[in-house]
Amino acid sequence: MVNLEDLKEEAQKILKEEKVKYIIGYKKSPNSLMPVPAFIKNPEDTEKLIWDPTCIYNLTRFLVDEKRRKEREKNPDERPVGLIVKGCDSRALIVLLQEKFINRDEVYIMGVSCENTGVLDEKKLAIKLKGKKAEKIEFGKKDNFVVTTEEGKIEIPSKEILAERCLECKANFPVIYDVFLGDKVKKNIDNPFKSLEKIESLSGEERWAFWKEQLDKCIRCYACRSVCPMCYCDECVVDTINFAVTADTTAQEKAQKIKWMEKSPDLSENLIYHLVRAIHLAGRCIDCGECERVCPLNIPIRFLNKKLEKEAKELYDYEVGFDSEQPSLVSSFKDEDPEDFIR
């Protein structure tokens, strides 16, 4: 069990010793069950820190913002940032380290274990509670969640309200950390790609019908891109930020600017956007499920990324997020890579 007091104490200690600039964690939201990210600078404020199954967000995204901010500063504070990570978040960190986007000494990792279960799915919980309001949710003793509602405590088996990704999580404890709280329990998952089976069993035309319906909904709000800790390119193919069309722009200049896809939310353009995003995340996506959670139209984006994770595992025996020293999937090869599809 993660003892919350230990977590607060540790956070207080490193802030008092001035080992870190600030700590990124979770704190209670004033008006909702779900927590909000907390940026803690004062040792006294560590009292606000929480850790429970509602802490679903992947906080590693803030390291990308932190890096940008640091680049702009004249005299940046070189101390590391304290970061509270779950199993999946730590794998995201590994990828950022693997790509040398951040250095290991830029972050002080406080790992917490998911207590043999995982974090919950807000929507599933709402359905389960049938309109009752949950006030507090805790990890149960054995594979369940203890939910406190107005009418008292209820125990819910974790399987029923666990986030989709947690059902297929390979390691629900951090793989990299400076301090670690809780127990390392390895869950036994018979098939980490079980959720894909449903789509894969369909015929080509049925798969097309499925994706056509899903991706036609996309309104191109780019929430999936904003929330993704791996989407940190300075310029994304979908926007033309460094190309302002003014009255002086010549036709030639306009013609020379490559426009890979239109910004309009049409099916063909949405497809290109989502396929490009999926390809860019091949061998990098650690399945934190944030893109799917933030999607306002409930597009199952995770199934695109998950598919490529599966291909990487099956074709190239490549597992993401466990070793920060291994070369990345698309920048390495083996002589025995399959080539039966090549003529």
Next chain:
Amino acid sequence: MAEDFEPKIVAFLCKWCSSAGSDLAGVSRMEYPANVVPITVMCSGSVSPLYILSAFNKGADGVLVSGCHPGDCHYIKGNFYARRRIALIKNLLEYIGLEPQRFQMSWVSAAEGTKYTQIIKNFVKELKPLGPQTKLRRNL
């Protein structure tokens, strides 16, 4: 109608092998379907996923990526990278429901003019019954 359909193929040929191979087919006066729009790239490893998706988006019925045989790459290992990347794109396109015949990869060396014509002939033959590619095509 189906018999009248002439598919449009965009072929990304590497400068050192496949492009020379297609050239050989040309200078040897071998006959093959005129459905291909060849685009010479410096290496099959330089073919970005965006090139392929963009080709489909702008109306290609089929896309071919062709490079040197493994071990023959002018840049030593470019085609090995391509092999991985193309496999991922191919599987992804198949996963969203595009017909697998529409996207192909081949190894064609500078001496294999006959092989090149054969690949194009087969490609066109496979694409004809499928009809025009409408799934990824921009329709504005």
